[in-house]
Amino acid sequence: MANHSSTHPAHVQHHFVDSEQQFDSAKMGMWVFIVNEVLFFGGLFCAYIVFRTWYPDLFTQAATQLDTFWGAVNTVVLIGSSLTVAMAIRSAQKNQQRGLEINLLITIALACVFLVIKYFEYSHKIHIGILPGAENYTFEGIDHPLAHVFFGIYYIMTGVHGLHVIVGIGLMLWIYFRARKGEFGSEYYTPVEITGLYWHLVDLIWIFLFPLLYLIE
Amino acid sequence: MATAEATTKTLKVQRFKPSENPTNTYLTDEKGVWAWMTTVDHKKIGIMYLVAVAFFFALGGFLAIALRTKLLTGASIDFIDADAYNQLFTLHGAIMVFFVLVPSIPAALGNFIMPMQLGAKDVAFPRLNLASFYIYVVGAIFTFIALALNGLDTGWTFYTPYSTESGSSVIWVTTGVFILGFSSILTGTNFITTIHKLRAPGITWSKLPLNIWALYATSVIQVLATPVLAITLLLLIMERWLGIGIFDPAMGGDPVLFQHFFWFYSHPAVYIMIVPGFGIISEVISTFSKKTVFGYWAIALSSLAIAFIGFLVWGHHMFTSGQSAVATTVFSFLTFLVGIPTGIKIFNWVATLYKGSIKMDTPMLYVFIFLFLFSIGGFTGIMLGTLSVNIHLHDTYYVVAHFHYVMMGGTLIALLAGLHYWWPKMTGKMYNERLGKVSAVLIFIGFNVTFLPQFVMGSQGMPRRYYNYIDQFAPFHQTSTIGSYILGVGFLIMLYYLLHSLFRGEKAPANPWGSRALEWQATSPPDFHNFGHTPVVIHGPYDYHQPMEEFQLGIAVDTNGHGKDTHVEPDDPELDKWKNYSLG
Numbered sequence A: 001m002a003n004h005s006s007t008h009p010a011h012v013q014h015h016f017v018d019s020e021q022q023f024d025s026a027k028m029g030m031w032v033f034i035v036n037e038v039l040f041f042g043g044l045f046c047a048y049i050v051f052r053t054w055y056p057d058l059f060t061q062a063a064t065q066l067d068t069f070w071g072a073v074n075t076v077v078l079i080g081s082s083l084t085v086a087m088a089i090r091s092a093q094k095n096q097q098r099g100l101e102i103n104l105l106i107t108i109a110l111a112c113v114f115l116v117i118k119y120f121e122y123s124h125k126i127h128i129g130i131l132p133g134a135e136n137y138t139f140e141g142i143d144h145p146l147a148h149v150f151f152g153i154y155y156i157m158t159g160v161h162g163l164h165v166i167v168g169i170g171l172m173l174w175i176y177f178r179a180r181k182g183e184f185g186s187e188y189y190t191p192v193e194i195t196g197l198y199w200h201l202v203d204l205i206w207i208f209l210f211p212l213l214y215l216i217e
Numbered sequence B: 001m002a003t004a005e006a007t008t009k010t011l012k013v014q015r016f017k018p019s020e021n022p023t024n025t026y027l028t029d030e031k032g033v034w035a036w037m038t039t040v041d042h043k044k045i046g047i048m049y050l051v052a053v054a055f056f057f058a059l060g061g062f063l064a065i066a067l068r069t070k071l072l073t074g075a076s077i078d079f080i081d082a083d084a085y086n087q088l089f090t091l092h093g094a095i096m097v098f099f100v101l102v103p104s105i106p107a108a109l110g111n112f113i114m115p116m117q118l119g120a121k122d123v124a125f126p127r128l129n130l131a132s133f134y135i136y137v138v139g140a141i142f143t144f145i146a147l148a149l150n151g152l153d154t155g156w157t158f159y160t161p162y163s164t165e166s167g168s169s170v171i172w173v174t175t176g177v178f179i180l181g182f183s184s185i186l187t188g189t190n191f192i193t194t195i196h197k198l199r200a201p202g203i204t205w206s207k208l209p210l211n212i213w214a215l216y217a218t219s220v221i222q223v224l225a226t227p228v229l230a231i232t233l234l235l236l237i238m239e240r241w242l243g244i245g246i247f248d249p250a251m252g253g254d255p256v257l258f259q260h261f262f263w264f265y266s267h268p269a270v271y272i273m274i275v276p277g278f279g280i281i282s283e284v285i286s287t288f289s290k291k292t293v294f295g296y297w298a299i300a301l302s303s304l305a306i307a308f309i310g311f312l313v314w315g316h317h318m319f320t321s322g323q324s325a326v327a328t329t330v331f332s333f334l335t336f337l338v339g340i341p342t343g344i345k346i347f348n349w350v351a352t353l354y355k356g357s358i359k360m361d362t363p364m365l366y367v368f369i370f371l372f373l374f375s376i377g378g379f380t381g382i383m384l385g386t387l388s389v390n391i392h393l394h395d396t397y398y399v400v401a402h403f404h405y406v407m408m409g410g411t412l413i414a415l416l417a418g419l420h421y422w423w424p425k426m427t428g429k430m431y432n433e434r435l436g437k438v439s440a441v442l443i444f445i446g447f448n449v450t451f452l453p454q455f456v457m458g459s460q461g462m463p464r465r466y467y468n469y470i471d472q473f474a475p476f477h478q479t480s481t482i483g484s485y486i487l488g489v490g491f492l493i494m495l496y497y498l499l500h501s502l503f504r505g506e507k508a509p510a511n512p513w514g515s516r517a518l519e520w521q522a523t524s525p526p527d528f529h530n531f532g533h534t535p536v537v538i539h540g541p542y543d544y545h546q547p548m549e550e551f552q553l554g555i556a557v558d559t560n561g562h563g564k565d566t567h568v569e570p571d572d573p574e575l576d577k578w579k580n581y582s583l584g
């Protein structure tokens, strides 16, 4: 884009009338995107519900193989990261440069902790033969012919969620480096805000996944 | 905010008459292949989509001609055996649905026209818009890889369990369509935001062109339905790759669950295809009758009603798949219900014609073709939604004829109406009107010769997707094939005169049809920023009883830092008259 006239602050893209319109648009765009994410996961939840209704004992038996303790730790980790990302937005709004950077870093760190714990959960399962797919699945600890179906659903749901966590880390790193260049403040914090919105969604999905997969009896 | 509160403000407006000889247009602005490929201008992106869609349409059309040629006889012919036939109809269907009809109107014409109708400079997220285009291209590349490998023979519906067992490249195509879905989702997100946030002063919801209402309803469906397709395809890919056991009965899954998932997207998807077509019809019919659209709100809201009810009827594709009797009854009832908002539209369009001063130019000719063909398509849809009749007609050529009447007779014809209507705006050139009419008539005749016999043979029991047929059906198949050749000729003529107009065509005036809609108050082709001023709208887009100059108002802006002069001169003698105009 060419340079902008003096009435147009640098962060306002040329096709917007003013900063407010740009902010409103970005926020609305993110909300619409969130609706779309909800439907995306909605499909998975739907598959979950169908199979759970058909095979209730499969779910209660198979869920015993999931580690409730580490699942709970991860829940706390993600909720904590939602708090820090909210604090990051607040810092940006109040022009607190340091607070913004530190809170972003903590959020990124917590997201990484989540992934590390998830990695250990996965590798333990893979180790004992709980792999996705009927042919790869060799674990014999669950007395149900369709045990692989439960774990298929488990791997896809947590896997797709994990991908969202990775994308979130990427986004927050990008926001962090822009923040270090001093791009954000009370005048302009749109990217921080909409990344935060996205991150809350990632958190929220986990809050549904955790009880549905780990806590069923 | 510039849009919502503007209605109560008093604005200093002037008249801006669009120049007939623009020197700076979006076509002269950034030239060269690289500038096009990296542009964030919604108009150029729209044109790029248009080229891509035309390419895929040609490819899909070529496959269709091959299919029809094979069906001249029931036996095997040299270059198409039974397996090749399965591949041909699958690719034909998948390409036409996913690569042509879904993106055609919203992403190609919509991208170009929507911001102009809103008086905006661009869509809300121009870079995302460009990204959507490249996502589409990547999806296409995956499909081509599949073609080069083992092709695809599952039908465009990818039904399990066949799709988990077929030897063809299912994963490549489904991944391609999965990727394509994101293009559609992002376009929808972009459009919804743009329509909410980027309207020029004075454009209230009641002054939105009906094309915008239609694109809005479409975008809502895209955002709500496409993610479900994405997850369905992801599950299918996992099923085929790892054998998760969700859809394949051999591993504990349920194939009917796949059908539910698939149609939960794909029925709404048929509205993703047709609703934007409705928008075009409303625009063209008003312009060429020089009359306010009859029942503005009825047309606007019925699009939303269709979008909503369209989510509740997917089960009508599965009447014979073993749904419960209650489910089939409810789905059948809801299917009838969706005919109502569609019927409302048709009646309002016809009422718009009443006492209008109708001008039968090519776009209007296509509107009439649309009304005729789409009505047949809709009525046969209602017949198919009738339970007892459906058992007989399901999976026959009757269904093939039905969806061609709605998809080609509806969406594609509407697309052609829009293409001819906006061609002068997009390219700055006029096409040959006589050839335009000749090809429209050929397409109309060819279409009916191709697909009317399919209703008859379908009702007599000819199953769809069959490579072979008994002698009883030979005359129908042969007529149908001849029709497809006539269609082909019609399209070739169109290709000729459109290309010809690009190079040799007469220069188009800014407003060749005398329309009141905002996009026609820009130059042809438009400026890089669409308008050199901020348009201000005081009348609805169909208010033909108001004088033209009241549709050309705006606020002067500086050159917006782009260092270029606006080419539109305020019409000086009139200046005083317009100084203060209170909106609302």
Ligand code: HEM
Pocket (backbone or CB within 6 Å): B157, B270, B271, B273, B274, B316, B317, B335, B336, B338, B339, B342, B377, B378, B379, B380, B381, B382, B384, B385, B386, B390, B393, B394, B395, B399, B402, B403, B406, B407, B410, B411
């Ligand atoms: C009045 C509105 C409509 C009604 C009541 C309706 C009804 C139906 C029904 C009941 C079927 C299932 C037939 C069967 O397989 O047994 C069907 C199939 C189909 N319809 Fe429609 N339809 C309508 C409009 C449309 C529109 C607007 C489109 C697309 C633009 C469309 C595209 C299709 C397609 C592609 C199929 C076949 C899918 C397949 O099995 O491959 N329909 N329709």
Ligand SMILES: [Cu+2]
Pocket (backbone or CB within 6 Å): B266, B267, B270, B313, B314, B316, B317
């Ligand atoms: Cu349907």
